[in-house]
């Protein structure tokens with residue numbers, strides 16, 4: 001058995017890596033899945049990736065029904081509205097991989113389609129960002145997709161089929177027996193590095209050069225590790241394979257800060273929002289995450305124009 005069709009829902013920065021990586025694979029059908037205007041736009045414009053226009057097929061969710069592999073690469077805020085489309089595209093034998101950041105997208109999708117479809121995964125893309133109408137990343141330094149079964153047998157048929165597919169394309173990947181821990185390790189990277197820099201508006205060099213930024217990052221880390229431990233997830237298992245991190249320029253702006261720079265809403269609900277919820281369930285205080293959550297929500301409000309006061313016609317407010 002081999003994978004003959006791949007559908008991608010979410011043709012943004014991460015989806016572009018998969019489109020780019022599988023475009024040259026012979027004997028598969030590769031399509032992006034979208035409804036309505038987005039579908040028309042993808043048909044008209046294709047996908048601009050690293051300066052070239054790629055033209056995968058464009059399918060409605062119904063046209064994609066029963067695709068062998070479905071890759072979900074949506075932003076967290078777009079996931080709830082896309083669940084019906086994901087269900088429509090999923091057939092009895094569809095394997096679904098969510099490359100979304102955070103630790104709960106698989107559970108959310110499984111709630112709609114059933115957990116047996118889910119093959120857990122994460123992705124690390126280097127220097128990925130939007131440029132004009134297209135997406136840019138560095139394929140050479142991209143670590144790529146890390147995936148695996150939650151439980152034995154780890155060398156399952158679908159793990160082997162996905163491996164064979166990626167090997168036929170240009171996708172960097174690694175199979176792991178510790179996918180839950182790997183996902184939490186990536187979650188820690190995002191929470192500790194994406195969030196404080198997003199509030200400060202500075203490149204990641206700030207953690208090296210400011211004891212204050214390091215202190216905030218450490219506060220977030222301790223809360224996350226306490227929650228992970230209480231859930232029985234020992235991130236130290238993957239410290240050797242994933243925890244060392246990758247070399248990155250001090251100017252790097254991770255996706256949360258990129259969202260803020262572009263005045264988009266961020267995925268803070270998936271980061272500190274999820275940690276606050278889990279912390280409450282487990283009785284673990286998460287004050288650094290609460291402050292970070294509210295601060296980033298307030299920055300989103302500011303970018304939405306909520307605080308664009310005009311001194312000529314505003315009612316007074318009271319400072320106490």
Ligand SMILES: NC(=O)C1=CN([C@@H]2O[C@H](COP(=O)(O)OP(=O)(O)OC[C@H]3O[C@@H](n4cnc5c(N)ncnc54)[C@H](OP(=O)(O)O)[C@@H]3O)[C@@H](O)[C@H]2O)C=CC1
Pocket residue numbers: 009010011012013014015033034035038073074075076078081082085099100101102123124125128129255267
């Ligand atoms: N950017 C990065 O470097 C990395 C991101 N991630 C994670 O991957 C996930 C995706 O991020 P990213 O690729 O950056 O996000 P982008 O915003 O670049 O891409 C999301 C894409 O989803 C599309 N979309 C939204 N709703 C639907 C829908 N209902 N049906 C079909 N397509 C839809 C959007 O289309 P439109 O533009 O038309 O709205 C957009 O093309 C996030 O969870 C992120 O945290 C993980 C690792 C690295």
Ligand SMILES: CC(C)(CO)C(=O)C(=O)O
Pocket residue numbers: 101123124125126127189190194253254255256
């Ligand atoms: C840290 C990084 C770039 C890793 O892929 C990422 O996940 C993000 O920017 O949110």
